[in-house]
């Protein structure tokens with residue numbers, strides 16, 4: 551059986567885990583192509599207008615898998631940390647896609663429910679039961695598949711913390727390669743903040759990462775910092791956050807500003823994103839407090855390339871004039 555993983559949303563966080571788990575339980579895995587004009591137009595046409603652009607793209611990626619796979623993997627990711635939640639869109643994703651699946655001619659959806667809000671071990675049993683109920687695996691086989699998946703995710707995480715970026719580790723993820731420019735003396739370090747599906751989808755962000763690399767800045771991204779460090783740093787806010795992925799973003803800016811790791815921050819957020827619009831206020835406050843220049847880039851399906859380039863150039867130019875650069879840490 552061939553199962554498709556849409557190259558959108560949590561793909562950028564958990565592909566090594568999901569791909570290994572599904573392969574180990576005996577499935578062939580295929581991912582949808584990089585986001586392109588056709589995929590985004592499909593998604594925009596079908597999805598509710600008020601949804602954020604990465605969710606719209608997710609619809610398009612499911613459509614791109616039609617005719618190529620026997621099922622599409624759309625997990626219901628409710629909670630990945632105790633006493634916390636993910637964005638409501640992740641809770642409802644199987645329902646949103648399921649509601650249009652027949653009309654769009656999508657193959658059946660595989661929708662394991664992943665919820666470890668009450669206790670961390672629940673995640674393990676939810677996946678083992680999914681493999682047993684859907685594919686008739688024995689408990690031991692399913693547990694072994696889970697263990698392999700955990701190891702793959704750990705390797706991915708360790709490589710990211712060691713300085714590699716998702717675009718370099720995930721298969722064929724770059725829209726194009728930047729022109730190589732040596733990081734010269736006085737190069738500024740820019741913290742690139744946001745959800746991985748907003749930062750690393752080159753089509754949606756108009757190739758933001760390549761443009762920053764071309765501008766000669768050194769990029770720092772949240773994935774370069776250990777998850778525990780981010781979570782600890784995220785507690786330095788007036789009121790605790792209950793959305794895990796927003797906590798990671800908050801933890802990243804708190805950590806960067808506290809440790810003076812960046813000269814400036816670019817925060818990429820999606821238009822109509824509820825969680826990010828709340829966290830944005832905290833991020834702006836933090837940047838102001840630590841006197842770190844911040845540029846927020848709101849993306850949607852209409853974002854234009856020319857405006858983005860101008861804003862990046864102006865921001866990098868401002869950083870270059872501002873002295874001194876932080877020491878590379």
Ligand code: SF4
Pocket residue numbers: 602603604605637638639640745820822823824825826
């Ligand atoms: S966190 Fe925001 S950008 Fe991400 S899925 Fe939810 S609404 Fe969309």
